[in-house]
Amino acid sequence: NAGVTQTPKFRILKIGQSMTLQCTQDMNHNYMYWYRQDPGMGLKLIYYSVGAGITDKGEVPNGYNVSRSTTEDFPLRLELAAPSQTSVYFCASRLRDSSPVRADTQYFGPGTRLTVL
Amino acid sequence: GQQLNQSPQSMFIQEGEDVSMNCTSSSIFNTWLWYKQDPGEGPVLLIALYKAGELTSNGRLTAQFGITRKDSFLNISASIPSDVGIYFCAGYYTGTASKLTFGTGTRLQVTL
Numbered sequence: 499n500a501g502v503t504q505t506p507k508f509r510i511l512k513i514g515q516s517m518t519l520q521c522t523q524d525m526n527h528n529y530m531y532w533y534r535q536d537p538g539m540g541l542k543l544i545y546y547s548v549g550a551g552i553t554d555k556g557e558v559p560n561g562y563n564v565s566r567s568t569t570e571d572f573p574l575r576l577e578l579a580a581p582s583q584t585s586v587y588f589c590a591s592r593l594r595d596s597s598p599v600r601a602d603t604q605y606f607g608p609g610t611r612l613t614v615l
Numbered sequence: 616g617q618q619l620n621q622s623p624q625s626m627f628i629q630e631g632e633d634v635s636m637n638c639t640s641s642s643i644f645n646t647w648l649w650y651k652q653d654p655g656e657g658p659v660l661l662i663a664l665y666k667a668g669e670l671t672s673n674g675r676l677t678a679q680f681g682i683t684r685k686d687s688f689l690n691i692s693a694s695i696p697s698d699v700g701i702y703f704c705a706g707y708y709t710g711t712a713s714k715l716t717f718g719t720g721t722r723l724q725v726t727l
Contacts (some may be wrong), residue, residue, distance in 0.1 A: 531714075538720075540619070588657050606658050606659070608656060
C-alpha cells in the first residue's frame with residue numbers, strides 16, 4: 499500500500515489563481531480530512547468527508563472547496579488564491595468508527611507546501 | 616472553537632535526559648492522541664488514549680489521559696537524537712467524525 503499520497507509537493511501561485519491539491523488513499527478508508535498547518539502552529543481542519551458523496555466543513559473552510567466522488571480521492575480546490583492561504587496542506591484518512599481495528603488512527607500524507615504571492 | 620494549549624513550546628535537552636510535555640483543553644475529549652512530526656513530513660501517531668486515567672506506553676514513550684478528560688501528558692525517557700522533532704497533542708469527541716483538534720506543538724531538540 500502506498501498509504502496517503504498528495505500532489506504536488508510544492509507549488510507557488512499568484513494571487514487570484516486557482517488550483518487543486520490532490521489526495522489519494524489506497525487503504526479503503528471511509529473518512530478523509532484536509533488540514534492546513536501554518537508556521538509554528540498545529541493543524542487546523544479545513545474540510546472532511548465520511549464517505550463518497552458526503553463532505554462537511556471543518557474549522558477553517560473559507561476559500562476552499564472539496565468533492566468526494568470516490569472512496570480513494572479527496573481533492574481540495576482553491577478558487578481565488580490569497581496570501582493568507584500560504585501554508586502546508588495535509589490530507590489524512592482513517593477507517594470509520596465501527597472498525598475493529600484502531601479506527602482512531604489518522605494516516606497523514608506528506609503534505610503540499612503552497613505559497614501565494 | 617476548541618483550543619488546546621500545549622507546553623512547553625520548545626525545549627533543548629541533552630541526550631539521555633527525560634522529557635515531559637503536556638496539553639490542556641478548554642473542553643472534554645473522549646480520545647487523546649500524541650503525534651510526532653519530522654521536518655517535511657506529515658504527523659505520525661505515537662500513542663492513543665481512550666479512557667480517563669489511562670496510562671499507556673510505547674517503548675520509551677508514556678502518555679496519560681487526565682482524570683478531568685481535559686488534559687494529557689507525554690513523557691519520553693532517556694532521550695536520543697532521533698527524538699528530535701515536533702510533538703503534537705490532539706483530541707476529539709466521539710460522534711464528531713473524529714475531527715481532531717491539534718495543540719500548537721512542542722519542538723524538541725536533543726544535544727549530544
